Amino acid sequence: MSHPGPEQQPAARARPAGRPRRSQEDLLQAAAAVFVTSGVDAPVREIAAKAGVGVGTLYRHFPTRAELVVAVYRHQVEACAEAGPRLLAESPTPEVALRAWVALFVEFLVTKHGLAGALHADDAGPDALHRYFVDRLVPVCGSLLDAARAERGASASPADAYTVLKGVGNLCIGAAADPRYDADELVQLLISGVLAPVGDRDA
Amino acid sequence: MSHPGPEQQPAARARPAGRPRRSQEDLLQAAAAVFVTSGVDAPVREIAAKAGVGVGTLYRHFPTRAELVVAVYRHQVEACAEAGPRLLAESPTPEVALRAWVALFVEFLVTKHGLAGALHADDAGPDALHRYFVDRLVPVCGSLLDAARAERGASASPADAYTVLKGVGNLCIGAAADPRYDADELVQLLISGVLAPVGDRDA
DNA sequence: CACGATACGGAACGCTGTTCCGAAACGCAA
DNA sequence: TTGCGTTTCGGAACAGCGTTCCGTATCGTG
Known part of the structure; x- marks a missing residue:
C-alpha cells in the first residue's frame, strides 16, 4: 500500500x-x-x-490463469466464508442468515464481471478456481442450509450444499451484463424452493 | 430495351x-x-x-457459429415451444404443465453438451443463438407461468418469464459434466419458489 | 572482479473463430 | 462445341487467445 x-x-x-x-x-x-x-x-x-x-x-x-484469479479474490472469498458462522449467530433465524449469506455471495459474484462464468468446472481437469471456491464455501453453505432446514422442519434434503452453491453461482452468470435479468431475485426464490416442505412440489 | x-x-x-x-x-x-x-x-x-x-x-x-447451432437445433426448439400449449391443455393443473415443460427444456439443454453454456448473451452483440431461444421460448414460458400463478393465486410477479427462463438455462450449465450436480432437481425447486406466495420469502 | 544462479521479457507455439481470394465447376448462349 | 459469366468451393491467411520456452540482464556471493 x-x-x-x-x-x-x-x-x-x-x-x-x-x-x-x-x-x-x-x-x-x-x-x-x-x-x-x-x-x-x-x-x-x-x-x-x-x-x-x-x-x-x-x-x-x-x-495458470485460474491461480491468478484465486489469488486476487482469495481474501474476499475468505471474508465471505467467515461471514457464514457470524450471520448464523447474529441473525434472528437461520433462514435469515442463509438468505443474507447467499445475497452476499451473489453480490460478490455479480460485481466481479465474468467471475461466475469463469467458475465452471468445465470438464475433465479440476480447475483451481472451481476447487477453491467449492472447498472453502460448500461447508459454510452446508451448515447454514442445515440450520435453516432444521428450523423449517424439512427433514428430507432435496439438494445438497454443493448443488445449491453451484446453482446459485450459475444463476449469477451474465447477471451484470443483462439488465433484464435479476439474479438476486431468482436466487432468493431458489432458496425458498430449497426450504419449502417436500410435499410442496407435488401438484 | x-x-x-x-x-x-x-x-x-x-x-x-x-x-x-x-x-x-x-x-x-x-x-x-x-x-x-x-x-x-x-x-x-x-x-x-x-x-x-x-x-x-x-x-x-x-x-456465424451461432447460426449453425440454431439451424441444427431449430426443430428441437420448435418442438419444445409447441409442447407448451399442448401440456397446458392436457395437464390436470397449470403447475403440472409448467413443471413438465420445464423438465423438457432442461433435458434438452443437458443432453446437448455445452448448449446451455453457449446460450449466454455474453456481452454487447445480441447473439443469434440467444435471440432465437429467447424469442421462441419466452412467450411459451410466460403463458405457462401466468397460468400456474393464477392457479396458485399469487398475484405479484416476483420474476418475469425472461428471467425465469434464463435462470433455468443457467442452472443447466455444466450439468452433464458434473455428476454431483443435479440441475433438474434445482430447477424444480426454483419453480417452487417462483410459484410460492410472496410472503413466503420473509422470515 | 568473476562466476553461477535466477528472474526477466517477449518471441514462438498451438489453438480458436472468421475473412479472403484464387481456382474449379456449372448453365447458358453463340 | 466452345467460350464466358456466375457461383461455389477449399484452404491459406488474419487476429486473438492461453501457455511454453529460451536468450539475456541482473543479483548475490566467493
Whole structure:
C-alpha cells in the first residue's frame, strides 16, 4: 500500500530484475485493476502490460490463469466464508442468515464481471478456481442450509450444499451484463424452493 | 430495351451455377453428429472436415457459429415451444404443465453438451443463438407461468418469464459434466419458489 | 572482479473463430 | 462445341487467445 510503484514507462529503467518479491505484488494489484475494468476474462497480456512485466514473469508467479484469479479474490472469498458462522449467530433465524449469506455471495459474484462464468468446472481437469471456491464455501453453505432446514422442519434434503452453491453461482452468470435479468431475485426464490416442505412440489 | 444484356439483374434468377446445394444438408448432418460427440463447442474446422468441405463453405452457409447451432437445433426448439400449449391443455393443473415443460427444456439443454453454456448473451452483440431461444421460448414460458400463478393465486410477479427462463438455462450449465450436480432437481425447486406466495420469502 | 544462479521479457507455439481470394465447376448462349 | 459469366468451393491467411520456452540482464556471493 505504501509503495504502489505505478511507473510504467518502458524507457530508461534499470530496475529490479533479479528480485523475487516485487513482481508478485505488482501483478496482483494490476490483475485486480484490470479485472475491474475489463472483467475477469481480460487477456493475460493486458494484465502483464499493466504490471509492467512480461507474460513469462506472470506465468512463473501464477502457473495458470485460474491461480491468478484465486489469488486476487482469495481474501474476499475468505471474508465471505467467515461471514457464514457470524450471520448464523447474529441473525434472528437461520433462514435469515442463509438468505443474507447467499445475497452476499451473489453480490460478490455479480460485481466481479465474468467471475461466475469463469467458475465452471468445465470438464475433465479440476480447475483451481472451481476447487477453491467449492472447498472453502460448500461447508459454510452446508451448515447454514442445515440450520435453516432444521428450523423449517424439512427433514428430507432435496439438494445438497454443493448443488445449491453451484446453482446459485450459475444463476449469477451474465447477471451484470443483462439488465433484464435479476439474479438476486431468482436466487432468493431458489432458496425458498430449497426450504419449502417436500410435499410442496407435488401438484 | 432489347439489349443482348451482358448484365443481368439478379432479381429472380438465383439458380445455382456451381455445385448443387447439397453442402448445406451435409453441413447440418455433420454438425449434428459432431455436436453429439464433441459437444456444441467443437471447433468449426472439425465440423467442416466431417462434412468434407472447407471452412469457407461452412461460413457461406452459416455466417456465424451461432447460426449453425440454431439451424441444427431449430426443430428441437420448435418442438419444445409447441409442447407448451399442448401440456397446458392436457395437464390436470397449470403447475403440472409448467413443471413438465420445464423438465423438457432442461433435458434438452443437458443432453446437448455445452448448449446451455453457449446460450449466454455474453456481452454487447445480441447473439443469434440467444435471440432465437429467447424469442421462441419466452412467450411459451410466460403463458405457462401466468397460468400456474393464477392457479396458485399469487398475484405479484416476483420474476418475469425472461428471467425465469434464463435462470433455468443457467442452472443447466455444466450439468452433464458434473455428476454431483443435479440441475433438474434445482430447477424444480426454483419453480417452487417462483410459484410460492410472496410472503413466503420473509422470515 | 568473476562466476553461477535466477528472474526477466517477449518471441514462438498451438489453438480458436472468421475473412479472403484464387481456382474449379456449372448453365447458358453463340 | 466452345467460350464466358456466375457461383461455389477449399484452404491459406488474419487476429486473438492461453501457455511454453529460451536468450539475456541482473543479483548475490566467493
